[in-house]
Amino acid sequence: MSTCQICSSSLLELIDFGPQPVCNRYLADPDTHEYRHPLILSQCPNDGLLQLGRPWPSDEVRPRLDWISYKEPERHLDDLCDRIAALPGVGPDTLIAGLSYKDEPVLTRMEKKGFTRTWNVSLEELGIRHAGAGMETIQDVLSADLGERLRNMKGTPGVIVVRHLLEHSNSVSRTMTFLKAWAGAGGYLILEVPDSEQTFKDLDFGTIWEEHVCYFTAFTLGRAFEPFETNALEVIRYPYTLEDCLVAIVANRPASSSLPEAGDQLRKELDLGANFKAGWQLLAVRCQKALQQVRDAGGSTVIFGAGHRAATFVNLLGLDKLISCVIDDDPRKAGLHLPGCQLPIVTSAHLHSERPTLCLLAASPDSEKAIVGKNQAYADNGGRFASIYPRSLLAWEQLKA
Numbered sequence: 001m002s003t004c005q006i007c008s009s010s011l012l013e014l015i016d017f018g019p020q021p022v023c024n025r026y027l028a029d030p031d032t033h034e035y036r037h038p039l040i041l042s043q044c045p046n047d048g049l050l051q052l053g054r055p056w057p058s059d060e061v062r063p064r065l066d067w068i069s070y071k072e073p074e075r076h077l078d079d080l081c082d083r084i085a086a087l088p089g090v091g092p093d094t095l096i097a098g099l100s101y102k103d104e105p106v107l108t109r110m111e112k113k114g115f116t117r118t119w120n121v122s123l124e125e126l127g128i129r130h131a132g133a134g135m136e137t138i139q140d141v142l143s144a145d146l147g148e149r150l151r152n153m154k155g156t157p158g159v160i161v162v163r164h165l166l167e168h169s170n171s172v173s174r175t176m177t178f179l180k181a182w183a184g185a186g187g188y189l190i191l192e193v194p195d196s197e198q199t200f201k202d203l204d205f206g207t208i209w210e211e212h213v214c215y216f217t218a219f220t221l222g223r224a225f226e227p228f229e230t231n232a233l234e235v236i237r238y239p240y241t242l243e244d245c246l247v248a249i250v251a252n253r254p255a256s257s258s259l260p261e262a263g264d265q266l267r268k269e270l271d272l273g274a275n276f277k278a279g280w281q282l283l284a285v286r287c288q289k290a291l292q293q294v295r296d297a298g299g300s301t302v303i304f305g306a307g308h309r310a311a312t313f314v315n316l317l318g319l320d321k322l323i324s325c326v327i328d329d330d331p332r333k334a335g336l337h338l339p340g341c342q343l344p345i346v347t348s349a350h351l352h353s354e355r356p357t358l359c360l361l362a363a364s365p366d367s368e369k370a371i372v373g374k375n376q377a378y379a380d381n382g383g384r385f386a387s388i389y390p391r392s393l394l395a396w397e398q399l400k401a
């Protein structure tokens with residue numbers, strides 16, 4: 001029986017998607033045997049945290065291609081840095097530390113504000129040697145010993161910034177133990193994660209990803225720290241088109257009083273999980289029917305953007321036989337196949353030569369306008385763009401029913 005990352009309660013299984021491939025493992029040959037692992041969405045009945053019931057082995061999730069990296073939103077970082085600078089006890093002499101390339105933009109901003117002691121720990125300092133290592137590998141090496149070792153290296157950080165790692169952690173408990181050992185008593189942890197509340201409300205399927213173990217909302221993030229004897233002072237939500245960002249400002253000391261009863265809010269969290277579970281098969285049938293109609297009328301459908309969101313959307317909604325190929329102009333992806341569905345990846349020239357009826361947009365919503373603009377001739381010739389993101393202005397109508 002799987003147990004909760006935060007409170008160790010037995011989890012409630014919401015959806016078992018069956019064995020799924022690793023989304024970053026593009027195939028050169030579609031006949032290659034693919035590693036698969038059960039993808040099981042679960043929820044804790046005690047605190048409402050949505051999470052994968054059986055986290056994936058980090059060795060399998062680690063990219064085999066060294067050019068794979070992910071860009072996190074940065075528009076909110078000026079505001080976040082103002083807040084960090086204003087924390088009681090934080091001053092120009094405070095050591096401000098980060099743990100990955102995702103934290104660099106915060107450290108750079110803090111330096112510009114006059115904080116001269118910053119340190120972004122390198123992969124080498126973490127003892128990691130794989131060239132393509134990302135969050136899946138970093139989260140796997142964290143321990144109390146490593147925390148102590150880092151503290152001995154450059155002294156006690158007053159602030160540790162960790163963006164988009166907590167949700168990748170196969171053990172939140174181990175990550176928190178590491179951070180507590182590294183930070184000084186009275187130090188602060190700045191933990192940023194994606195906000196899953198609206199994406200789950202919208203049945204935004206691209207949001208499910210084997211690399212994300214936990215799917216936090218403002219409520220579940222706010223209550224995630226007390227069991228580790230740390231104190232969430234504030235959870236801030238920053239709105240974005242794709243998904244909002246949540247930042248928890250956490251003091252590395254126990255709270256002086258215990259959390260209030262969860263009550264109605266816990267009920268809302270459990271409803272969020274239950275509605276997602278109830279909605280997904282209806283959504284799959286609706287999408288399959290719509291694409292079958294395109295095919296029955298002699299047309300075809302393609303999907304634009306060969307990332308993990310496209311793979312998840314096609315694989316989990318069972319659309320693999322109804323989509324002819326994936327379009328992506330990244331030359332490194334040309335000629336490869338998307339994991340799971342094994343659809344070939346071709347360039348946008350396909351839109352103009354083959355004129356598919358429907359082009360589903362699965363690149364970042366921020367890039368949709370540019371993609372549509374660049375391929376205006378396709379639309380002028382009767383082609384149609386529709387986004388897989390329910391919050392996009394171009395959202396596919398099947399997502400809205």
Ligand SMILES: [Zn+2]
Pocket residue numbers: 004005006007008009044045046047048049
């Ligand atoms: Zn729990």
